[in-house]
Amino acid sequence: MTTRRMGLNAVIFGLGSHEAGWRMPESDPLSSTNLEYWIDIARRAEAGGFDALFLGDVLALQQSADLHLSDALDPIVILSALAAVTKRIGLIGTASTSFDHPYHLARRFASLDHISRGRAGWNIVTSSNALEAQNFGLDVMPEHDQRYARAVDVVEATLALWNSWDEDARIVDKQAGRYLDPAKVRTVNHDGPFIRTRGPLNVPRSPQGRPLLAQAGSSEAGRDFAARYADLVFIVQSSLPEAQEFYADMKARAVRLGRSPESLRVFPGIVPIAAATHEAAEARLAQMNRFMIIEHVLAKLSEFLGTDLSSADLDAPLPAHVGSGAPNQSSQSRVAVLVGIARREQLTLRQLLSRLASGRGHLLAVGTGPAIAARMQEWCEVGAADGFNVMAPVMPQDLQSFINLVMPHLNISVGNKP
Amino acid sequence: MTTRRMGLNAVIFGLGSHEAGWRMPESDPLSSTNLEYWIDIARRAEAGGFDALFLGDVLALQQSADLHLSDALDPIVILSALAAVTKRIGLIGTASTSFDHPYHLARRFASLDHISRGRAGWNIVTSSNALEAQNFGLDVMPEHDQRYARAVDVVEATLALWNSWDEDARIVDKQAGRYLDPAKVRTVNHDGPFIRTRGPLNVPRSPQGRPLLAQAGSSEAGRDFAARYADLVFIVQSSLPEAQEFYADMKARAVRLGRSPESLRVFPGIVPIAAATHEAAEARLAQMNRFMIIEHVLAKLSEFLGTDLSSADLDAPLPAHVGSGAPNQSSQSRVAVLVGIARREQLTLRQLLSRLASGRGHLLAVGTGPAIAARMQEWCEVGAADGFNVMAPVMPQDLQSFINLVMPHLNISVGNKP
Ligand SMILES: Cc1cc2nc3c(=O)[nH]c(=O)nc-3n(C[C@H](O)[C@H](O)[C@H](O)COP(=O)(O)O)c2cc1C
Ligand SMILES: Cc1cc2nc3c(=O)[nH]c(=O)nc-3n(C[C@H](O)[C@H](O)[C@H](O)COP(=O)(O)O)c2cc1C
Numbered sequence: 001m002t003t004r005r006m007g008l009n010a011v012i013f014g015l016g017s018h019e020a021g022w023r024m025p026e027s028d029p030l031s032s033t034n035l036e037y038w039i040d041i042a043r044r045a046e047a048g049g050f051d052a053l054f055l056g057d058v059l060a061l062q063q064s065a066d067l068h069l070s071d072a073l074d075p076i077v078i079l080s081a082l083a084a085v086t087k088r089i090g091l092i093g094t095a096s097t098s099f100d101h102p103y104h105l106a107r108r109f110a111s112l113d114h115i116s117r118g119r120a121g122w123n124i125v126t127s128s129n130a131l132e133a134q135n136f137g138l139d140v141m142p143e144h145d146q147r148y149a150r151a152v153d154v155v156e157a158t159l160a161l162w163n164s165w166d167e168d169a170r171i172v173d174k175q176a177g178r179y180l181d182p183a184k185v186r187t188v189n190h191d192g193p194f195i196r197t198r199g200p201l202n203v204p205r206s207p208q209g210r211p212l213l214a215q216a217g218s219s220e221a222g223r224d225f226a227a228r229y230a231d232l233v234f235i236v237q238s239s240l241p242e243a244q245e246f247y248a249d250m251k252a253r254a255v256r257l258g259r260s261p262e263s264l265r266v267f268p269g270i271v272p273i274a275a276a277t278h279e280a281a282e283a284r285l286a287q288m289n290r291f292m293i294i295e296h297v298l299a300k301l302s303e304f305l306g307t308d309l310s311s312a313d314l315d316a317p318l319p320a321h322v323g324s325g326a327p328n329q330s331s332q333s334r335v336a337v338l339v340g341i342a343r344r345e346q347l348t349l350r351q352l353l354s355r356l357a358s359g360r361g362h363l364l365a366v367g368t369g370p371a372i373a374a375r376m377q378e379w380c381e382v383g384a385a386d387g388f389n390v391m392a393p394v395m396p397q398d399l400q401s402f403i404n405l406v407m408p409h410l411n412i413s414v415g416n417k418p
Numbered sequence: 419m420t421t422r423r424m425g426l427n428a429v430i431f432g433l434g435s436h437e438a439g440w441r442m443p444e445s446d447p448l449s450s451t452n453l454e455y456w457i458d459i460a461r462r463a464e465a466g467g468f469d470a471l472f473l474g475d476v477l478a479l480q481q482s483a484d485l486h487l488s489d490a491l492d493p494i495v496i497l498s499a500l501a502a503v504t505k506r507i508g509l510i511g512t513a514s515t516s517f518d519h520p521y522h523l524a525r526r527f528a529s530l531d532h533i534s535r536g537r538a539g540w541n542i543v544t545s546s547n548a549l550e551a552q553n554f555g556l557d558v559m560p561e562h563d564q565r566y567a568r569a570v571d572v573v574e575a576t577l578a579l580w581n582s583w584d585e586d587a588r589i590v591d592k593q594a595g596r597y598l599d600p601a602k603v604r605t606v607n608h609d610g611p612f613i614r615t616r617g618p619l620n621v622p623r624s625p626q627g628r629p630l631l632a633q634a635g636s637s638e639a640g641r642d643f644a645a646r647y648a649d650l651v652f653i654v655q656s657s658l659p660e661a662q663e664f665y666a667d668m669k670a671r672a673v674r675l676g677r678s679p680e681s682l683r684v685f686p687g688i689v690p691i692a693a694a695t696h697e698a699a700e701a702r703l704a705q706m707n708r709f710m711i712i713e714h715v716l717a718k719l720s721e722f723l724g725t726d727l728s729s730a731d732l733d734a735p736l737p738a739h740v741g742s743g744a745p746n747q748s749s750q751s752r753v754a755v756l757v758g759i760a761r762r763e764q765l766t767l768r769q770l771l772s773r774l775a776s777g778r779g780h781l782l783a784v785g786t787g788p789a790i791a792a793r794m795q796e797w798c799e800v801g802a803a804d805g806f807n808v809m810a811p812v813m814p815q816d817l818q819s820f821i822n823l824v825m826p827h828l829n830i831s832v833g834n835k836p
Contacts, residue, residue, distance in 0.1 A: 023592045030590060033622055035502060035533040059521065061603070061620040069597045071620050073529035074522075080498035081533050084453060099519070103477065103553045104492075111495035115453040134616035135521045172448060174441045177711045179487045185479070198552035202479040202489050204451055293595045 006380050006410060007232075007265060007387025009092065010045040010399060012038075013056040014069055017271050018393035019357035020291035022069050026397055029069060035081055041396050042082045045089060048403030052090025052121060054214070054389060055079065059099055060131035076108050083116035092121030092214055092232075098147055099127060099136045102157035102190075103197055110162060110206040118207030123214040124229070126151050148221040153192035155213075155229055160188040162210040164200035218246075218333035226264070227253030233266045234389055236334060236361045238341050243268055243363075243384035265386035270376065271359030271393055273366045274405040281366045285358060288393060292357040294350075301356055305335055314350040318342040337361040362391060369405030376410060424798050424828060425650075425683060425805025427510065428463040428817060430456075431474040432487055435689055436811035437775035438709035440487050444815055447487060453499055459814050460500045463507060466821030470508025470539060472632070472807060473497065477517055478549035494526050501534035510539030510632055510650075516565055517545060517554045520575035520608070521615055528580060528624040536625030541632040542647070544569050566639040571610035573631075573647055578606040580628040582618035636664075636751035644682070645671035651684045652807055654752060654779045656759050661686055661781075661802035683804035688794065689777030689811055691784045692823040699784045703776060706811060710775040712768075719774055723753055732768040736760040755779040780809060787823030794828065 014032055015022050022029040031037035045053055055075040062070040075093035083091060091112060095105055105122070113120035126147035127133075133141045141147070169184035188199035215226040216234035226233045233250055237243035247266045254264040275281035294314070302309045307322050323339040338361050342352045358364055363379075365372045379385040392398035432450055433440050440447040449455035463471055473493040480488040493511035501509060509530060513523055523540070531538035544565035545551075551559045559565070587602035606617035633644040634652035644651045651668055655661035665684045672682040693699035712732070720727045725740050741757040756779050760770045776782055781797075783790045797803040810816035 020595075022590075022597065023595060025592075027592075029597060030588060033532045035535075038533075039502070059525075059620070061618050071622055073532055073621055074526045076495065077498040077526060077529035077533060080495045081502040084457070084499040084502040100522070101517070101554060104518070107477075108492045108495060111491035114451040114491055115456075115495060115499050117453075131616065136519060137614035170448060172440075174443075174445075174709075177438075177441060177709070179440065179447060196555035198549065200479050202477070203491060204489055291592075291595070 005387075006376070006385075007052075007267060008050050009052045009054040009090075009267065009387070009389045010041070010048075010050045011054045011056065011269065011389045011391045012041060012395065013391075014072060016394040016398065017359050017362070017391035018288045019297060020288055020293065021394035023291035024288060024394050024397075027394060032071075033073060035078075037395075038078050038082060039085050041399065042086050042089065044396055044400055044403060046086050048399075049407055050089060050390070051387075052092050052119075052212075053079070053082065054092040054121075054123065055094060056123070057094035057096075057125070058129060058132065059096060059127060060129055060135050062129065062131065076112065079120075080112055080115065083112060083119065086116075088119075090119045090121055090212065091116055092123055092212065094123040094125055096125050096127040096132070097151040097154040098142065099132065100154075101197075102154050102161060102195055103199075103201070105154070106158045106161035106201050107203050109211045110201065110203040113206035113208055113211050114203070120206070120208070121212035121214055121232075123216070123234070124151065124155065124225075125216070144219065145221050148217070148225055150194045151225060152228075153194040157188070157190040157192060157195045157197050159210065160190050161197065161199050161201040162205070164188050165203075165205040167205050167209075170204055223250065223253060226250065227257055227259075230264060233264060235266060235268050236337050237268045237384070238337060238361060238363050239344065240379065240382070240384055242337075242340065243379065244382060247384050266384075267387045267389050268379065268385050269359070269362035269389040269391050271362050271364045271391045272372050272402045272406060273364075273393060273398060274369050274372055274401045276368065276405070278367045278371070281368070285364075285366050285393075288358060289354045292354065294353060297353045297357045301338070301353060304338065304356075309349065312349055314353075315348050317346065318349055318352060334361055358393060359391060362389075369407075370409045372402075372406045373409035376406075423805075424794070424803075425470075425685060426468050427470045427472040427508075427685065427805070427807045428459070428468045429472045429474065429687065429807045429809045430459060430813065431809075432490055434812040434816065435777050435780070435809035436706045437715060438706055438711065439812035441709035442706060442812050442815075445812060450489075451491060453496075455813075456496050456500060457503050459817065460504050460507065462814055462818055462821065464504050466817075467825055468507060468808070469805075470510050470537075470630075471497070471500065472510040472539075472541065473512060474541070475512035475514075475543070476547060476550065477514060477545060478547055478553050480547065480549065494530065497538075498530055498533065501530060501537065504534075506537075508537045508539055508630065509534055510541055510630065512541040512543055514543050514545040514550070515569040515572040516560065517550065518572075519615075520572050520579060520613055521619070523572070524576045524579035524619050525621050527629045528619065528621040531624035531626055531629050532621070538624070538626070539630035539632055539650075541634070541652070542569065542573065542643075543634070562637065563639050566635070566643055568612045569643060570646075571612040575606070575608040575610060575613045575615050577628065578608050579615065579617050579619040580623070582606050583621075583623040585623050585627075588622055641668065641671060644668065645675055645677075648682060651682060653684060653686050654755050655686045655802070656755060656779060656781050657762065658797065658800070658802055660755075660758065661797065662800060665802050684802075685805045685807050686797065686803050687777070687780035687807040687809050689780050689782045689809045690790050690820045690824060691782075691811060691816060692787050692790055692819045694786065694823070696785045696789070699786070703782075703784050703811075706776060707772045710772065712771060715771045715775045719756070719771060722756065722774075727767065730767055732771075733766050735764065736767055736770060752779055776811060777809060780807075787825075788827045790820075790824045791827035794824075 079091040079093045166184035171181045185200050190197045212231045214232040215230040251261040273281045497509040497511045584602035589599045608615045630649045632650040633648040669679040691699045
């Protein structure tokens, strides 16, 4: 029996994954612009046994619900600061291929990899929000497959820039006055459909050679992209069979491209609400849900589904026609997950809204530490996950509950049964 | 008599300002990719009384002398890391208006300002090197005045984004579920000749409102730009009368734009080589100069002057025709400074090369602590400087010598004689 390790990322998107978590009595929403907030979380996660921090990112203030908390410091700034005060934990930051240039991307992540001594990761996103396009001078987002075409070009150029230095290029021959071996630093002359860059990068090859690459595409184009480039694939699944299917599909795609199945790891997101008793955990979730503002979540669901639900009956099931509309291009699979949850669990619209608010369709795990740990273990043993994005609903409280109550019950090494 | 404070920035461009400093026995060129190197310098500078660190930046590996040390981590990554381990010192980073978008620039510097609690600064450059253009998909740099036209547009958009949040926009009314006051966060809808951006920024107004703005333009367009936007103007001057003239010109331009003369501060660069005796300081400079590789520095001088000097007599004065060629667009004033030094001090070409290698035309101050301090004091008293960019030739040694030997002799408050 070989063993592999269950991977665990601590995901931070603002103050936590629950839409209304900021209204909890213990939350301090102003703290998210203070470095102390981030250092506190990073240190808890590192001490608690997480492999990496993962910061999401969107290049716009999402004001659709205009009283909403979506401001966020630049992930590279936060992760660089955290590199200085942590020792071991990985630092994965999101950056968009649609609105940045490979020279900047390659340089920034290589720089982070240097200062962290090999702990940098890039969550590659193509962006999907029209507000992001408008912040960068466009009227609308480029079409979905165009974005992936650009993403391929950007990543290819970025990889070439990271490869423009050999590991031993810096010879530092003081005597002869030769700092570099010119044969080991090369121009790249990338000339693609979207991107041209000469190179070489002006940063020496970084400790990992290149940062870890993560991606969360779930469309056809997205899965192909991930199978080609990603070390880590983030997925949204609430149902075990569907997660197994996605998992198997990603491994198969990787194998078809000549990769080993282990070289691509699949991490579903999990929203853990752990407490000493099942009842206490349920009570905590109910408390958060009471703070949810129905109209805001309804607006978000309508946007995801491409269907205006503002006059739907909240205490009836999701209307039968929903899911057949022309959904927002890039949330097709999110739609499938949400509609699937609603139908499978026979939820009312109100219940579905709570589910969306508390974790956006990710696996919601409410209960005692041993129960949550057993569920995670199961997903890893039956081929649905190699690890998890742990999305605490309220920071730092639910992260700490996870560390205290769930972590001790995880066999971090998972038997890889033949 | 009012008093003002002489400002002091510790400038870091790689391993120090001397071209050949990396060959000194004590230099460790590999350390520039280690965070420890940067933390060590930042702590010395902070403890030593500097106001700010200033990191230069070029978006290319300059391989004209292809064995040269010009690799450099991204300044924003380094400064963000340093924000976590320093308390008081300013953090000024260089970023180019020619190859970045205001949304990224505004966000990154606002984020740095937040995590440092109000210590961020942006050295605004337009870039000038063809290699930079080629790394970003262009064949050549846009023409000089076009670059400044874009710089104006980029800075206007960036300022608008910083102003898109009022200080008290985050009301955090948990009871009512209102995080923001929507009247205090505004779109900017900037629509300029080069840049469109909708806004608002997705980062709340930062502690300083906006970061400190620095700039080093010396052309007509550059001076106009600086007079309009800069809090700090960096200049290259070796001659006191010429520095006074530049100083007076910048203050006059600021006043013509309705600014107070104190709101724009002028910092010449100084390359200090301080030692216990004048002889020891001269010996240290001579040692560095012996490591200089004549052909590399000659190539750089030829590039600056727009004249091929590879077959010129090293022990004769600078040929008479030099300076009349068609120089590299953006180094016109650097040319004037260098040619001025050569003629005024009747230097041979070899001597001029040493001067270029040891500080690129900045004021070279070699001697005891009291002597260097007296010179700096004089420049501040006669209207040539409000402070200095201190460019230690070899890091951290010459920075520490400056701190130990020069700092104690500076009256940091300079009498502002009427
Ligand atoms: C766990 C997870 C995290 C994500 N983080 C971000 C993010 O930070 N920024 C972003 O623009 N998109 C993010 N996404 C969206 C994905 O990048 C992707 O666009 C989405 O899953 C739709 O897939 P598709 O683009 O292949 O259709 C995330 C998705 C998942 C599942
Ligand atoms: C102290 C100092 C620091 C500078 N730092 C940079 C830098 O980091 N990156 C850069 O591209 N240019 C840098 N420059 C160049 C200036 O931004 C500017 O292009 C140059 O002084 C020529 O002025 P002009 O553009 O108005 O002709 C620096 C100049 C000075 C004097």
